[in-house]
Amino acid sequence: MTDQSATMAVVKAYILEEFLPGEDPALLTPTTPMVSTGILDSLAMLKLVAFLEREFDIPIKAHEADEEHLNTLEAICELVASKRSLVR
Amino acid sequence: MKLHQYLLDAAHDWPERVAIQELDGSFVTYGELDARSDRLGDRLISLGVRPGDRVGFWLHKSIDSVVTLFAILKAGAAYVPIDPTGPAARNNYILADCKVAAIVLEKRFEPVLEAHDAEGWHPTILAVDEAGGASQAHAALARNFKAGASLTASAEGTDDLAFILYTSGSTGRPKGVQLTHGNAISFVEWCAKTFSLTSSDRFSSHAPFHFDLSVFDIFSSVKHGGTLVIIGEEVGKQPYELAELIADQKITVWYSAPSSLSLMAQFGKLNSRDYSSLRLVLFAGEVFPINHLKLLTTYWPHPQYFNLYGPTETNVCTSYEVRTPIPAEQMEPVPIGKVCSHLEGILLQADGAEAGKGEEGELCICGPAVTRGYWNLPEQSQRSFVEMRGKNYYRTGDIVREEADGNLRYLGRKDRMIKKRGFRVELGEIEVCLYRHPSIREAAVVALADDAVGMRVHAHVVSKEGRALSLIDMKTFCSEHIPIYMIPDRFSFHSSLPKTSTDKIDYQTLKIWSGS
DSSP states (O other): OOHHHHHHHHHHHHHHHHHOTTOOGGGSOTTOOOTTTTSSOHHHHHHHHHHHHHHHTOOOOGGGSSHHHHSSHHHHHHHHHHHHHHHO | OOTTHHHHHHHHHOTTSEEEEETTSOEEEHHHHHHHHHHHHHHHHHTTOOTTOEEEEEOOSSHHHHHHHHHHHHTTOEEEEOOTTSOHHHHHHHHHHTTOSEEEEEGGGGGGOOOOSGGGOOOEEEEESSOSSSOOOEEEEOOOOOOOSOOOOOSSOTTSEEEEEEEOOTTSSOEEEEEEHHHHHHHHHHHHHHHTOOTTOEEEEOSOTTSTHHHIIIIIHHHHTOEEEEOOTTTTTOHHHHHHHHHHTTOSEEEEOHHHHHHHHHHSOGGGSOOTTOOEEEEESSOOOHHHHHHHHHHOOSSEEEEEEOOTTTSSOEEEEEOSSOOTTOOSOOOOBEEOTTOEEEEEOTTSOBOOTTOEEEEEEESTTSOOEETTOHHHHHHTEEEETTEEEEEEEEEEEEOTTSOEEEEEESSSEEEETTEEEEHHHHHHHHHTSTTEEEEEEEEEEETTTEEEEEEEEEETTSSOOOHHHHHHHHHTTSOGGGSOSEEEEOSSOOBOTTSOBOHHHHHHHTTO
């Protein structure tokens, strides 16, 4: 499993458990919009950022906790990857 | 007098002072704001906009959107702000409902604009590349313009329509609240007396322009020659960034729904910056959870705090100054206070009699700030008013009680409207949206108070196939029909919904199912 797909699996599992209980995992695709559809509201975005910081040991700036960076699993994984490359 | 007189006066008195500023540092002076809105106003007139027309603007919050708003007023028309983050279907409905004579919009919205030659309605379309600090509106498409039906406005009348703000409607369609120049001016003048605003004030513009809080932000700032700091939609919901910009931009007057302040108190790291410039904190639109208000006043002990209450139909109609520090033992939310001095209020009981001191009743308001009614909904408008002592009172639908000290306390609604993030949400409009989904057989929505976010909306659904539907599908479908703040937070699926003895949906039982 590549870094990227491992990240996606972890983030996807967290979002399904925390914000989409009972959802069919196959329906949450890398490009499913989550912020613009209200799946992730303001509080959920704050929780998600705290999870990403803790899980991947990366700092996320306040201005990155927005729709552009958190709307899809793909965008979230890109954010995590860019932060990890800085940490390394 | 008309509302844009405030701009003409400010441009005369303070032409070099910064009128509007964006967070990227771009700004316009009062002289420039006046000149630019003159040019665009002339353009609108040359394209056929006439006094009494409605003109929509579908732009993100920016210097350009303020220029456009004043240009529409200068052309003698009423502005209709369109939510740039709202679903296209709803926005198109609003534009068609009030038959705007022209639409000023960003080019990126053109593909979803459905204005067409239906029923003799031919709006002119002015497209701008991207609303911001520097762009200029230009005519992209000039369609066959025909003047609207209601060319009744006089040149100078304060009774002329100034803007229409659309709010959630219980029948599933938003309804347009009509506000005149006189309505808005009476409110702005009351604010001037109450809050001692000055030309050195820096006003936050946090509320979107389709929300009535923006009337205070824009016109109070311009009346006093202050600076309006535009906070874009993308920053508006982020507590840390909001907290940072209040300090960095040296905001002196803040106005928002409590939910934004509540999130800032919890997640804004307010102890890490200098907030000495902030002198006035106004909030309105929903109940402020008292624990979060206490927390906020601990971080910011020095500003004056006011709880402002009022529906779009009256703008602010009661106010209460919150004394700080708030006693630790206070567990009730702050009251909504007393009726503002430019208005009159009475409390009506269900039987139509006036409530006595200490008794509950529906708050009804009359005075110069009160709307004339809803656009194109004469029956609903009529139902919203009651005549008492020879005066027409607007029925707010809010149940309140007058306490011993004369302050009014909000107790709840008499119907199914709630406030979420300060926005009005008719639970019926959400249900109408859910019933449009092809897999839903029955849907009922209840709202419950929630400490963290104020209100949570819970949808109870029966699917046609009797099984649970995808939450992703539900939320995505809703996002195509209703604004994001109206999308239910929770969905539950059942084989049937509880009914009363008359076979109506039993909302009380549903609330128990929701954990009330």
